[in-house]
Amino acid sequence: MAPSKKVLMLCGDYMEDYEAAVPFYALAGLGVAVHCAAPGKAPGDPCLTAVHDFLGYELYTELPGHRFRVTADFAAAAADPSSYDALLVPGGRFVEQLSVDADAVALVRAFAGELRRPVVLTCHSQVLLAAAGAMGGVRCTAFFSLRPVVELAGGTWVDPDPFSLCVADGHVL
Numbered sequence: 001m002a003p004s005k006k007v008l009m010l011c012g013d014y015m016e017d018y019e020a021a022v023p024f025y026a027l028a029g030l031g032v033a034v035h036c037a038a039p040g041k042a043p044g045d046p047c048l049t050a051v052h053d054f055l056g057y058e059l060y061t062e063l064p065g066h067r068f069r070v071t072a073d074f075a076a077a078a079a080d081p082s083s084y085d086a087l088l089v090p091g092g093r094f095v096e097q098l099s100v101d102a103d104a105v106a107l108v109r110a111f112a113g114e115l116r117r118p119v120v121l122t123c124h125s126q127v128l129l130a131a132a133g134a135m136g137g138v139r140c141t142a143f144f145s146l147r148p149v150v151e152l153a154g155g156t157w158v159d160p161d162p163f164s165l166c167v168a169d170g171h172v173l
Contacts, residue, residue, distance in 0.1 A: 003031050003032055003033035005085045005086075006032070006035060006083065007027055007032055007035070007084060007085060007086045007087070008077050008084040008087050008107075009024060009035065009089070009090070010038070010087065010088070010089045010098065010104065010107070011037065011041075011047045011070060011090075011094070012038045012041075012047055012092075012095075012097065012098060013038075013048045014049070014050045014092050014094045015047060015049055015050070015090045015092040015094045016050060016090050016091045016123060017050060017051045017065030019122045020068055020090040023088055023090070023120070024068075034071075035071055035084070036070050036072060037071075037072040037073065037074040038070050039101050039103060041070045041074070043070055043071055043072060044070065045070045046067035046069055047068045047069075048066075049064075049065030049067075049068050050062045050064065050065050074103070075103075078106065078107045081111060081115060081117075084111075084117070085117060085118070086111075086117055086118035086119070086120060087107070087111040087118070088120045089108070089119070089120070089121050089122070089125035089128055090122055090123070091121075091122045091143065092123070095125045095128050098128060100131070105128065105132050108128045108132040109134055112129060112171070113134055116171050119171060119172050121142070121172070124143050124146060126140055126142040126150060126155075127146060129155075130153035135153035135155040136153070136154035137155070138154075138156070138169050138170075139156045139169040140167050140172060141159070141160045
């Protein structure tokens with residue numbers, strides 16, 4: 001039986017390993033089809049993930065993770081975002097590059113704006129919501145250094161307590 005729900009996961013080199021793998025396998029385990037797409041990569045191409053760890057320095061250390069496979073064509077997914085029930089964007093450095101990619105920003109804007117479908121963002125990926133002009137009025141949290149970005153883009157910063165708390169505001173998680 002084919003999955004009844006489809007989620008598009010926006011991927012790229014140096015996405016956070018844990019933030020990509022855990023939702024991918026959890027959703028797949030629940031019978032949700034997760035299509036992984038990355039601008040400039042074809043299905044079958046790898047995206048190198050990053051494992052972030054605190055090793056005694058002021059900020060995390062970025063270590064090489066796994067080679068996460070792209071499973072969907074980005075251009076096709078971006079051409080018809082309405083064929084997906086939600087958008088998932090893991091954190092990591094890759095979102096910095098995607099925040100200036102017009103097609104990636106337009107895709108996020110479509111989910112957050114016109115479609116009003118669930119947009120799941122972790123760690124650094126809120127920068128894409130800001131780049132899409134869709135942060136206005138949204139309550140969210142992110143990696144601590146993104147607080148000025150969230151606030152300057154019109155969002156409301158939430159200090160999570162406990163730190164692992166997920167903040168949901170309407171269709172933005």
